[in-house]
Amino acid sequence: MDAFGRRCAAPEDADMTPDQDGPSGPPEDLSAFGQKLANARKQEESRRLWRKDTNRPPQSALGLAFRVAVELVSAVAVGLAIGWGIDAWLDTKPWAMVVFIVLGGAAGVMNVYRMAAGMSGGIGYTRENQTPEATSADTAREEGKDGG
Amino acid sequence: MAEGHSPLAQFEIKKLVDINIAGVDASFTNSSLFMVLTVATVTLFLVGGMRRSALVPGRWQSMVELSYGFIANMIRDTVGSEGRPYFPFIFTIFMFVLVGNMWGMMPYSFTFTSHIAVTFAMAFFIFIGVTLIAIAKHKLHFLSFFMPPGVPIIMAPLLVPIEIISYLSRPISLSVRLFANMLAGHTLLKVFAGFIISLGIAAGWLPFVFVVALTGLEFVIAFLQAFVFTILTCLYLNDALHLH
Numbered sequence: 001m002d003a004f005g006r007r008c009a010a011p012e013d014a015d016m017t018p019d020q021d022g023p024s025g026p027p028e029d030l031s032a033f034g035q036k037l038a039n040a041r042k043q044e045e046s047r048r049l050w051r052k053d054t055n056r057p058p059q060s061a062l063g064l065a066f067r068v069a070v071e072l073v074s075a076v077a078v079g080l081a082i083g084w085g086i087d088a089w090l091d092t093k094p095w096a097m098v099v100f101i102v103l104g105g106a107a108g109v110m111n112v113y114r115m116a117a118g119m120s121g122g123i124g125y126t127r128e129n130q131t132p133e134a135t136s137a138d139t140a141r142e143e144g145k146d147g148g
Numbered sequence: 149m150a151e152g153h154s155p156l157a158q159f160e161i162k163k164l165v166d167i168n169i170a171g172v173d174a175s176f177t178n179s180s181l182f183m184v185l186t187v188a189t190v191t192l193f194l195v196g197g198m199r200r201s202a203l204v205p206g207r208w209q210s211m212v213e214l215s216y217g218f219i220a221n222m223i224r225d226t227v228g229s230e231g232r233p234y235f236p237f238i239f240t241i242f243m244f245v246l247v248g249n250m251w252g253m254m255p256y257s258f259t260f261t262s263h264i265a266v267t268f269a270m271a272f273f274i275f276i277g278v279t280l281i282a283i284a285k286h287k288l289h290f291l292s293f294f295m296p297p298g299v300p301i302i303m304a305p306l307l308v309p310i311e312i313i314s315y316l317s318r319p320i321s322l323s324v325r326l327f328a329n330m331l332a333g334h335t336l337l338k339v340f341a342g343f344i345i346s347l348g349i350a351a352g353w354l355p356f357v358f359v360v361a362l363t364g365l366e367f368v369i370a371f372l373q374a375f376v377f378t379i380l381t382c383l384y385l386n387d388a389l390h391l392h
Contacts, residue, residue: 006219066325066329071317074321103313107311107313
């Protein structure tokens with residue numbers, strides 16, 4: 001299983017077969033087969049990368065609206081809980097809660113913005129077009145754009 | 149409508165075996181029963197499918213390999229090769245949620261993913277685990293998580309709390325999404341099914357058509373929500389491993 005991208009080298013595959021088949025297998029055929037296999041794998045790889053753009057789950061308008069609502073409300077709820085906790089701890093009744101509900105609302109809007117911008121949601125989510133193997137230059141460019 | 153046929157009756161927790169450990173109610177409920185059934189089904193599916201592990205897979209084995217490949221590809225696409233050690237965990241989550249949702253589609257069954265207690269417990273442990281991975285991997289650099297790159301330092305007092313709240317809201321949005329989708333879908337099914345009876349022969353066929361269509365939709369949602377839950381776990385893991 002090479003699902004993680006561990007590609008077995010094609011020549012190794014080719015070397016395996018003569019041991020089983022004996023000397024009858026002509027090596028030209030095997031290297032041609034190895035070449036074909038490598039090509040097919042490359043094709044599959046590019047097809048997979050192409051699919052990557054559409055890797056997100058299909059979202060209906062309702063599903064998207066629901067996600068937005070959940071992101072907004074959950075951030076406000078967390079803000080509320082933090083504010084309430086600080087109030088109970090420092091005995092500063094309503095003030096921390098007031099501040100943190102507003103901050104929670106801001107965090108919720110930011111979650112939604114990140115989701116809509118294709119960064120798919122909460123804090124620091126990976127950018128859609130940034131592969132984990134992206135070069136540091138790419139990352140720097142992305143981050144520069146982010147700051148603007 | 150008679151009692152016990154309320155659209156929400158299907159979500160009631162019923163104790164099957166009373167267990168009390170030191171004053172803590174640890175009873176075996178219908179929810180536990182369906183979790184056990186889910187684990188048993190997944191185990192049977194995977195172990196049974198790979199029993200012979202033929203080079204050319206049969207139907208059953210292909211299904212097992214397909215589900216393996218599906219998650220392995222998802223991890224590779226979202227996390228990269230560093231995500232490989234976490235494959236068993238993510239695969240377990242996916243299979244557990246998916247099969248749990250599918251068990252819930254059986255008439256008279258119980259959908260444990262429609263309970264916030266279950267989904268939040270899962271999301272909470274994912275959240276804790278991912279945070280610990282991030283701290284173990286990046287030590288104090290982990291705190292840069294809460295300061296988006298390229299932001300002037302004056303903005304920090306405002307932005308850092310916002311980012312922290314945003315980070316803490318993750319387990320909530322993760323769990324609420326799964327639980328609310330399952331709860332709403334199953335309630336809707338039950339409500340429309342109730343209409344069939346109350347409208348009778350005359351107009352009952354109309355909600356019946358809806359129920360048939362909704363059942364199909366529910367199967368899609370059951371799969372989709374398991375997928376979304378898993379891919380979000382992958383994204384969180386990716387953040388933990390790569391930070392910004």
